[in-house]
Amino acid sequence: MFGELKEIEKISVIDKTKRKILEVAYLLFFFYQSLDWQFICRKLINYLVLMLWLVALSIIHWISIKRAGFLIAESQINFSDNLKLVMTFIVLFYIDIKVTNLEQFSQISLYFFYGTEEKFQNVLFGFEFMLLPIRIALPFIKYVINLFEILTLSQFDSKQTIFSGLEVLSTMLKLCVQIMLFQYVLNTQGFLLILFVDTFENAFAMLKKLKAFYNQMKLVRMIDKIQDVDKIESHDSTCLICLNELENGKQLSCGHVYHKSCLKTWISGNSNQFCPKCKQTIKLEENKIQQTGVQTKKLKQQILFQELKEIKSNIQLLQILNQCRNISNNVQNTQGIGNVQYGLPCEALQYTSGVTEIKRLQINYMNKIMSGIEKGIIENHLLPK
Known part of the structure; x- marks a missing residue:
C-alpha cells in the first residue's frame, strides 16, 4: 500500500x-x-x-x-x-x-x-x-x-490561521474524550488521582494553547493596521521569510520589513511571535497602531488635497489661457487680419490641445477623488470645493 x-x-x-x-x-x-x-x-x-x-x-x-x-x-x-x-x-x-x-x-x-x-x-x-x-x-x-x-x-494567505484553529479544535476534542473517560472511571471505579492529574494537566495545556491562538489572531488582525513601507524606505530589499523581492511590506517595531502575507504565515503557522531576523518579540500596541493609522490617514488626506489643489489651479490656468486666445482671435477678426477663427494651423492646434488638457485634468481630478473615497482617505462631506 x-x-x-x-x-x-x-x-x-x-x-x-x-x-x-x-x-x-x-x-x-x-x-x-x-x-x-x-x-x-x-x-x-x-x-x-x-x-x-x-x-x-x-x-x-x-x-x-x-x-x-x-x-x-x-x-x-x-x-x-x-x-x-x-x-x-x-x-x-x-x-x-x-x-x-x-x-x-x-x-x-x-x-x-x-x-x-x-x-x-x-x-x-x-x-x-x-x-x-x-x-x-x-x-x-x-x-x-x-x-x-x-x-x-x-496560495491561501489565511491557510495557517485555519490550521491553527483546527489544531485547537482537535485538542479540545481529545480533551473531551479524556474527560468522558475520567467521568466513567469516577462513576464505576471511584476517584483515581493519576487520571485526574493527567486530565487537569491536559486541560491546563489546552487553555495555554487557546490563549496562544487568541494572541496569534490578535497579532494577525493588528498586522493589517501597520503602516505599509515601500522598498525605497526600507533597509532590506529581500523578505527573509519567503526570500523574494520586497516591493512593499509591513514594518515591525524592531524596524525589519516583511511581506504582509509572509508575516501572517510566520505568526499563525508556527506560533512564532518574534522577528525572524533579530528574534525580538513582536509587540504591537493597539493604541499606537490606531494613532499611527490616524496620522497616516491625515497625511494621505493632506497629500491628496494638495494634488487636487494643484490640478484645480492648472485647470484654471488653462481656462484663462484659452480665454486669452479667444480674445486675441476676436481682436484679429475685428481688425480684419483674419476672417476665419484660428486661421493659422498653430493657433487651432494650441486651442485644441488646451481644451484636451483641461478635459484630461478634470478626469484626473475626479479619478483621484473617487480613489480617495474608495480607500477611505476622504469622506463625502470633506470633498474640496
Missing part, C-alpha cells in the same frame, strides 16, 4: 509503537484491580486480536500522516502516489467512524465476546478507538489543502 518505507518513517513508527506499549502497561498497572483477569484469560485470543487490530490501525495512521508530509515536500507531484494516499485516508477515516459508532462497536464487542456483558477493559478499548478519527482528521485536511495549492498554483 505504501511501498518501501523510508528510514525516518521506520524510526517514527518504532518510537510511537514503544510509546503505545508503555501506555498499555501504564493502564494495566493503574487499572489492575478493575480488570476482570479471569475473563481476559478465557478470551485471551480475542483480546489479542483486538489489541493487534488497534495497533495495526494506529501504525497505518502514523505512516499515512508521515507520508503525506513527504509527498507535499517533494518538488514533483506523483499523481498515483497522491491518489493512493488520499484513498487510504478516506478508507481509514471511514473505518474509524464505523468503529467509533456505538452501535458498530457494540457489534464488534458481541463478535469478539460472544454477547457477554460489557467489561471495563472493553470500555478502555472503546475510548482508544474514539481517538483515532480525531487524530487523522487534521492531517488529512492539511494534506488536501496543500495538495490543492500545489496543483492549482495558488
Whole structure:
C-alpha cells in the first residue's frame, strides 16, 4: 500500500509503537484491580486480536500522516502516489467512524465476546478507538489543502490561521474524550488521582494553547493596521521569510520589513511571535497602531488635497489661457487680419490641445477623488470645493 518505507518513517513508527506499549502497561498497572483477569484469560485470543487490530490501525495512521508530509515536500507531484494516499485516508477515516459508532462497536464487542456483558477493559478499548478519527482528521485536511495549492498554483494567505484553529479544535476534542473517560472511571471505579492529574494537566495545556491562538489572531488582525513601507524606505530589499523581492511590506517595531502575507504565515503557522531576523518579540500596541493609522490617514488626506489643489489651479490656468486666445482671435477678426477663427494651423492646434488638457485634468481630478473615497482617505462631506 505504501511501498518501501523510508528510514525516518521506520524510526517514527518504532518510537510511537514503544510509546503505545508503555501506555498499555501504564493502564494495566493503574487499572489492575478493575480488570476482570479471569475473563481476559478465557478470551485471551480475542483480546489479542483486538489489541493487534488497534495497533495495526494506529501504525497505518502514523505512516499515512508521515507520508503525506513527504509527498507535499517533494518538488514533483506523483499523481498515483497522491491518489493512493488520499484513498487510504478516506478508507481509514471511514473505518474509524464505523468503529467509533456505538452501535458498530457494540457489534464488534458481541463478535469478539460472544454477547457477554460489557467489561471495563472493553470500555478502555472503546475510548482508544474514539481517538483515532480525531487524530487523522487534521492531517488529512492539511494534506488536501496543500495538495490543492500545489496543483492549482495558488496560495491561501489565511491557510495557517485555519490550521491553527483546527489544531485547537482537535485538542479540545481529545480533551473531551479524556474527560468522558475520567467521568466513567469516577462513576464505576471511584476517584483515581493519576487520571485526574493527567486530565487537569491536559486541560491546563489546552487553555495555554487557546490563549496562544487568541494572541496569534490578535497579532494577525493588528498586522493589517501597520503602516505599509515601500522598498525605497526600507533597509532590506529581500523578505527573509519567503526570500523574494520586497516591493512593499509591513514594518515591525524592531524596524525589519516583511511581506504582509509572509508575516501572517510566520505568526499563525508556527506560533512564532518574534522577528525572524533579530528574534525580538513582536509587540504591537493597539493604541499606537490606531494613532499611527490616524496620522497616516491625515497625511494621505493632506497629500491628496494638495494634488487636487494643484490640478484645480492648472485647470484654471488653462481656462484663462484659452480665454486669452479667444480674445486675441476676436481682436484679429475685428481688425480684419483674419476672417476665419484660428486661421493659422498653430493657433487651432494650441486651442485644441488646451481644451484636451483641461478635459484630461478634470478626469484626473475626479479619478483621484473617487480613489480617495474608495480607500477611505476622504469622506463625502470633506470633498474640496
